[in-house]
Amino acid sequence: MDAITLDNITKTYNKGKVLAVDKATFTVAEGEMFGLIGPDGAGKTSIFRVLTTLLLPDGGSGTVAGFDIVDQYKEIRNCIGYMPGKFSLYQDLSVEENLKFFATIFETTIEENYELIKDIYIQIEPFKTRRAGKLSGGMKQKLALCCALIHKPKVLFLDEPTTGVDAVSRVEFWEMLKRLKHQGITILVSTPYMDEAVLCDRIALIQDGKILSIDSSENTMKKYPGRMYAVHSLNMHKLLKDLRSYPDTLSCFTFGDSMHLTFREDNDGNVTRLNEYLNNIGHTNLEIKEIQAGIEDYFIKISEPAHG
Amino acid sequence: MDNIAIQADKLTKRFDDFTAVDAITFDVRQGEIFGFVGANGAGKTTAMRILCGLSRPTSGAATVAGFDVYKEAEKIKKNIGYMSQKFSLYEDLTVMENITFYAGIYGLSDREIKERGAKLLDRLGITHEAKTYVASLPLGWRQKLSFSVAVIHQPKIVFLDEPTGGVDPVTRRQFWDLIYEAADSGITVFVTTHYMDEAEYCNRVSVMVDGRIDALDTPSNLKKQFNVDSMNKVFYQLAREAKRSGD
Amino acid sequence: MKQFFAFIRKEFYHVFRDKKTLLMLFGVPIAQVLLFGFVLTNEIKNSKIVVCDYAKDYASQEVIRKIEASRYFNVQKASMSHDQIEAAFRTGEIKMAVIFPADFYSDLSHLNKAQIQVIADASDPNTATTLTSYLSSILNDFQTEMISTGKVPYTIKPEVRMLYNPELLGAPNFVPGVMALVLMLICAMMTSVAIVKEKEMGTMEVLLVSPLKPYLIIIAKTVPYLLISLLNLTAILLMSVYLLDLAIKGSIVLLFAESTLFIISSLALGLLISVRAESQMSAMMTSQMSLMLPTMLLTGFMFPIENMPVAMQVVSYLIPSHYYYVIVKAVMLEGLGFASIWRETLIMAFITLVLVGINIRSFKTRLA
Structure with missing residues (x-):
């Protein structure tokens, strides 16, 4: 049985004027870690709110843990864990009080499900008497995760759990998610950070309410049409301008310390010709090599029409 | 000395017994894109506030655009631009009204406002949106517009506080195109970011850990120094050692 | 049920950990009672009054001697014309004028009754009532003395004229008003703010x-404010009895029962606001504009309703605090029982029912 199904879910705001989710369709298998990848305003949060029964869809249908998201919202609320995008704990309650409160309203106790949260909780336990508002971003995230897990949910919804969290905490957070997945919990997670996509079993790329692609991260990368080259030179900004005006260039974007470049037509002479051209207009320390396109490359590729 | 935009010498800020910024020393050259990265609570925001003339340091010395942060905060404010992810433009004002307002604050004449405003809109390709309310612009456009407004008075230095948070990958790159252009025109760019690939775009990057600057160099030198292949890993190695947990 | 109590405990943590909320909940009611009641009634010593004695006979002299002996009055004897007295009032020189007519003693001895004229500055109603009642008791003393000395019982009838504020809205009237105001403030404003805060924080x-169950969330959010309101009510009543010397004449049980009804209607109003408001700021503004101001202006404890334009009068009959004010006045000040306030109670119950009904209808199990 699939843990989550969406069938042509549509959601609009302002009486239909703003289309937030446009016929989204996907399924998440039981025990799978599924990523919704897209920028702010893509419709990720709307999908989460529809699935967590907080909002009614304007069209389409869906299920969570086998229950209908419209008619059986009470059953769904009993078996899911949800961490909204905003930090959603009581700032004026201590770490322990927050956890106890959420345990009680989910009709359980900390002791009952301690095994599940132990790994995470021991990291914040030294601060258990501290008010949640006084924790660092990474700590808050861990506490919020504990609170969402305290009743041992079947499906866990994490809306942008790593936004605004520093790189170290982000890595730790994803390691925790991996361990939870091994315990059999289905996880739907959203993130604007493309580099986190590779950590999911499967990902859906989403922009402007539309799902652009659904596949494993490996396959998503492989779907990139044509060959991709990384180009590096001493003067990167000049390189960007030069590559953009180069007649054979199809697309060129900065990626970290190099430019990711595709040609209009892939042929073996491309690299030599480009090398020569760049050398002639004064670039030094040139480096051109073929690379495997990443998820961000693919995202840019398929979302390009939206940018004219 | 002319080509130094920002100079900090053992700059320190203490709150009671908590040292938010711990004797940081660095220079930023005119026209340089200077990346300022660090974990949450490492002291970035505090340091940035001092340099913008908003907060008085406890000890140490610093000059911004040649002005002293202790005595000449008002002069500093005239010579810098500032943009953050959280606050940028008034949503209930139109694009042009925002431009006029900010340009007006910095004392641009009506003619300058008109000329530079038109140029700015043309550069962003949104001339036809001049009378649109900012609230109805897509997020990516807003961020680009807000950066352009922050440099409309052609400041010597522009401070960017996580300018690209949550922005889609294409717009992020267009945003960096704007940053490069500004740097080419001689504006010094001081930028904080959570995206480590963006740290690679900077001329030099400083990594703050527990209020100190633990590393400062060009991205390629930092990668060599830590023997890794990305800035993300450089950052991870440094920030892992952090002892602070409070924000 | 355990969930429910855990929730209420959490609510109390919120209340007791935020200094601003605490000040709102406990500081404001006390300050209001002190402001409206205590401060206004406490400064009536050595009030300047003018006595115009046109009789200058034995009886008038005796009464004036008694007035002078009182520590409340600082007597100035003069023969002033009516215009002069009025001018003295305007400049605030005097608080009261007592005028003995020329034939005071002869009226008293021949007709067994006489009149004196008392004019008080009722723009400060508390002072005016207190001063006139002091004067009445002095006159009463005088009369009893006359009886005890074996003379024929006389009646002196003071003819009291209140200048500027003939309705005489004073301290005793303020306490019911403050009760309505405070309960409205705590129930409606604090509840709506507390719920909207959860929305803002994302915890909702x-x-x-x-x-x-969503309705449990709502009830759990309101219970602490119901309890705090009752606590505040008790505090206000204690203060009015022991600080303002304002006895509760009617049944305390009835007073608390009526108050609970009013509290429930206020909570329902607060919930209505919280459904619509998106930020704590807007919840605060809405409660102030649509609840606090009408309570202050239209319940009749500051301005007499009879003197208002008809439209305002109509509005005043729509707000629960209007009826609550009438009820508290009747029970607390006049000592009346349920029989004389059942109409107001019924109307208030009806309004409460309507409000709760609207709440149930607009009640959401989802975000939007």
């Missing part, structure tokens, strides 16, 4: 997604 999402 988590609560709704939990198995906790």
Whole structure:
């Protein structure tokens, strides 16, 4: 049985004027870690709110843990864990009080499900008497995760759990998610950070309410049409301008310390010709090599029409 | 000395017994894109506030655009631009009204406002949106517009506080195109970011850990120094050692 | 049930950990009672009054001697014309004028009754009532003395004229008003702010997604404010009895029962606001504009309703605090029982029912 199904879910705001989710369709298998990848305003949060029964869809249908998201919202609320995008704990309650409160309203106790949260909780336990508002971003995230897990949910919804969290905490957070997945919990997670996509079993790329692609991260990368080259030179900004005006260039974007470049037509002479051209207009320390396109490359590729 | 935009010498800020910024020393050259990265609570925001003339340091010395942060905060404010992810433009004002307002604050004449405003809109390709309310612009456009407004008075230095948070990958790159252009025109760019690939775009990057600057160099030198292949890993190695947990 | 109590405990943590909320809940009521009642009634010593004695006979001299002996009055004897007296009032030189007519003693001895004229500055109603009642008791003393000395019982009838504020809205009237105001403030404003805060913080999402029944969330959010309101009510009553010397003449049980009804209607109003408001700021503004101001202006404890334009009068009959004010005045000040306030109670119950009904209808199990 699939843990989550969406069938042509549509959601609009302002009486239909703003289309937030446009016929989204996907399924998440039981025990799978599924990523919704897209920028702010893509419709990720709307999908989460529809699935967590907080909002009614304007069209389409869906299920969570086998229950209908419209008619059986009470059953769904009993078996899911949800961490909204905003930090959603009581700032004026201590770490322990927050956890106890959420345990009680989910009709359980900390002791009952301690095994599940132990790994995470021991990291914040030294601060258990501290008010949640006084924790660092990474700590808050861990506490919020504990609170969402305290009743041992079947499906866990994490809306942008790593936004605004520093790189170290982000890595730790994803390691925790991996361990939870091994315990059999289905996880739907959203993130604007493309580099986190590779950590999911499967990902859906989403922009402007539309799902652009659904596949494993490996396959998503492989779907990139044509060959991709990384180009590096001493003067990167000049390189960007030069590559953009180069007649054979199809697309060129900065990626970290190099430019990711595709040609209009892939042929073996491309690299030599480009090398020569760049050398002639004064670039030094040139480096051109073929690379495997990443998820961000693919995202840019398929979302390009939206940018004219 | 002319080509130094920002100079900090053992700059320190203490709150009671908590040292938010711990004797940081660095220079930023005119026209340089200077990346300022660090974990949450490492002291970035505090340091940035001092340099913008908003907060008085406890000890140490610093000059911004040649002005002293202790005595000449008002002069500093005239010579810098500032943009953050959280606050940028008034949503209930139109694009042009925002431009006029900010340009007006910095004392641009009506003619300058008109000329530079038109140029700015043309550069962003949104001339036809001049009378649109900012609230109805897509997020990516807003961020680009807000950066352009922050440099409309052609400041010597522009401070960017996580300018690209949550922005889609294409717009992020267009945003960096704007940053490069500004740097080419001689504006010094001081930028904080959570995206480590963006740290690679900077001329030099400083990594703050527990209020100190633990590393400062060009991205390629930092990668060599830590023997890794990305800035993300450089950052991870440094920030892992952090002892602070409070924000 | 355990969930419910855990929730209420959490609510109390919020209340007791935020200094601003605490000040709102406990500081404001006390300050209001002190402001409206205590401060206004406490400064009536050595009030300047003018006595115009046109009789200059034995009886008038005796009464004036008694007035002078009182520590409340600082007597100035003069023969002033009516215009002069009025001018003295305007400049605030005097608080009261007592005028003995020329034939005071002869009226008293021949007709067994006489009149004196008392004019008080009722723009400060508390002072005016207190001063006139002091004067009445002095006159009463005088009369009893006359009886005890074996003379024929006389009646001196003071003819009291209140200048500027003939309705005489004073301290005793303020206490019921303050009660209405404070209960409205705590119930409506604090509840709506507390609920909107959860929306703003994003915790409402988590609560709704939990198995906790949404109506329990709402009830649990209101219970602490109901309890705090009752506590405040007790405090106000204690203060009015022991600080303002304002005895509760009617049944305390009835007073608390009526108050609970009013509290429930206020809570329902607060909930209505919280459904619509998106930020704590807007919840605060809405409660102030639509609840606090009408309570202050239209219940009749500051301005007499009879003197208002008809439209305002109509509005005043729509707000629960209007009826609550009438009820408290009747029970607390006049000592009346349920029989004389059942109409107001019924109307208030009806309004409460309507409000609760609207709340149930607009009640949401989802975000929007």
